[in-house]
Amino acid sequence: MTFTSLLVLVSRLCTIIIEGKDMAVRIKFDYYHLKIDRKRARLSDQGQVFFGNISLSALCKELMGFFQNNPTEFTNNGKQVLSLKDGKKWIKWVNITYDEKKKFYKLLFTYNDIEVDPRILEDRSNNVLTQDIPDQHGQRTLLHIVFKPDSRHNEANVSIQYIQGLSKEYLLRLFIKLTELSYSDLENWVAVDPMTNKDIKTKPVVELLPVTSSEIIDAVNNGFLRDIFFAQRSESPSKFDTVNHLKEEHKTLSIKVEKNDSFFKKAKEEDLFDWIKSVRKNRSSVFKDEPQTFLIVQDPQTKSDVKHEFLEDSITGFRKKAYLNWEDREVGTHDLLKSENPKSIPQFFSKMIENFK
Numbered sequence: 001m002t003f004t005s006l007l008v009l010v011s012r013l014c015t016i017i018i019e020g021k022d023m024a025v026r027i028k029f030d031y032y033h034l035k036i037d038r039k040r041a042r043l044s045d046q047g048q049v050f051f052g053n054i055s056l057s058a059l060c061k062e063l064m065g066f067f068q069n070n071p072t073e074f075t076n077n078g079k080q081v082l083s084l085k086d087g088k089k090w091i092k093w094v095n096i097t098y099d100e101k102k103k104f105y106k107l108l109f110t111y112n113d114i115e116v117d118p119r120i121l122e123d124r125s126n127n128v129l130t131q132d133i134p135d136q137h138g139q140r141t142l143l144h145i146v147f148k149p150d151s152r153h154n155e156a157n158v159s160i161q162y163i164q165g166l167s168k169e170y171l172l173r174l175f176i177k178l179t180e181l182s183y184s185d186l187e188n189w190v191a192v193d194p195m196t197n198k199d200i201k202t203k204p205v206v207e208l209l210p211v212t213s214s215e216i217i218d219a220v221n222n223g224f225l226r227d228i229f230f231a232q233r234s235e236s237p238s239k240f241d242t243v244n245h246l247k248e249e250h251k252t253l254s255i256k257v258e259k260n261d262s263f264f265k266k267a268k269e270e271d272l273f274d275w276i277k278s279v280r281k282n283r284s285s286v287f288k289d290e291p292q293t294f295l296i297v298q299d300p301q302t303k304s305d306v307k308h309e310f311l312e313d314s315i316t317g318f319r320k321k322a323y324l325n326w327e328d329r330e331v332g333t334h335d336l337l338k339s340e341n342p343k344s345i346p347q348f349f350s351k352m353i354e355n356f357k
Contacts, residue, residue: 029352031156031320033209033313034147036179038191041201051191051202054179056157057149060098060105062182067096077342078110081177084170088115091143091174094342104353105147108344109174111166114138141166142342146352154269154313156211156320159352172206179204209313212269216308216318219297220264220272226305227296228279229254232287253286254296255279276310322355324348 036054043049073079078092094108116139144161151157160171183189189202219225230253240246257264267275280293293310308317324347333347 026326027324027348028162029159029322029324029355030162031159031211031322031356033151033154033156033211034158034175035207035209036175037205038189038202039205041203047193047195054183054204055149056147059179059182060147060149063096063107063178064098064105066182081181082170082174085115089113091170093178095344099353102353103148103150105149106344106349107145107147108342109143109145110140110342111143111163112138112140113165140342142345144344144348144352146349148356154209154211156356159322159356161348161352168208172208175206175208176204179206210311210319212314213318213320216297216315217267217269217272219300220267222300223260223264224298224300225257225264225295226298227254227256228276229294229296229307230280230283230287230291231294232289232291234288251287251291253283253291255283322351324351
């Protein structure tokens with residue numbers, strides 16, 4: 001290896017280390033559309049399944065009321081609302097506040113984990129949110145959530161601070177528990193079956209749908225959409241395939257779009273989604289079942305074409321999110337992280353709220 005090659009290698013290693021550290025210390029906030037409905041507890045072959053959604057505005061008011069009316073339940077660093085993995089992980093609800101000026105609800109939780117690797121506990125220099133669990137082995141992580149009750153359908157109405165290990169399944173279970181806590185009276189979960197006129201039991205069911213960032217709309221408006229692409233894998237069904245050891249067939253269809261067309265220049269999110277669904281329906285005869293759908297979008301910087309899957313409510317790679325970088329953190333943010341009692345970080349809430357737009 002030449003001296004020049006060695007310098008290049010060292011430079012690349014340094015870049016990887018720096019980038020890795022940056023990823024470890026910056027905070028990500030994801031945006032979703034949260035939907036809560038009342039669903040029949042025991043499904044039947046016939047009859048109504050859903051019995052009316054619970055609006056986010058109504059849920060937030062009930063949560064605020066519960067918090068204000070039960071102060072003693074929130075002592076000892078919060079009320080435990082969810083136990084996970086046989087009690088080895090749990091989530092505590094610390095507080096809720098309402099921003100009357102901006103019309104947002106701000107909630108603080110802690111995600112507690114006693115299964116965490118001891119080596120991680122020894123060195124948290126790159127982790128910006130974790131603290132010791134008082135009087136116990138393990139660590140707790142501050143979890144900030146913001147609700148925006150007045151959002152329209154498919155718009156972001158909740159922002160959730162990303163925590164490694166806190167899966168979407170856990171988040172869904174958390175929102176179900178909060179709903180059950182807020183609507184604890186049994187009468188809230190009794191509905192009348194319109195076919196039998198009998199009372200039936202219902203339960204909360206939650207959907208947490210990712211929303212699309214405006215970046216994809218900007219890209220389409222600026223002429224960077226290249227193709228719409230469909231793909232489907234299926235078992236090879238014919239006798240010829242079986243005899244000739246053919247197992248799977250992969251059908252694809254790529255359709256070029258008209259560059260700089262006035263439709264794409266003016267398209268909004270709902271226009272783009274309706275267009276994708278319409279084209280897919282028109283080409284449905286090509287495939288046995290509904291194919292995977294992708295948009296081929298040119299990267300404005302690298303000029304390379306990138307494939308982004310369309311998932312009915314969002315487009316991968318263009319999901320709405322926000323970041324707070326290490327160098328942008330305020331002094332007060334550092335100080336709050338040292339608190340023995342979990343306290344919300346105003347800078348996090350501000351970042352989450354300002355990026356709903």
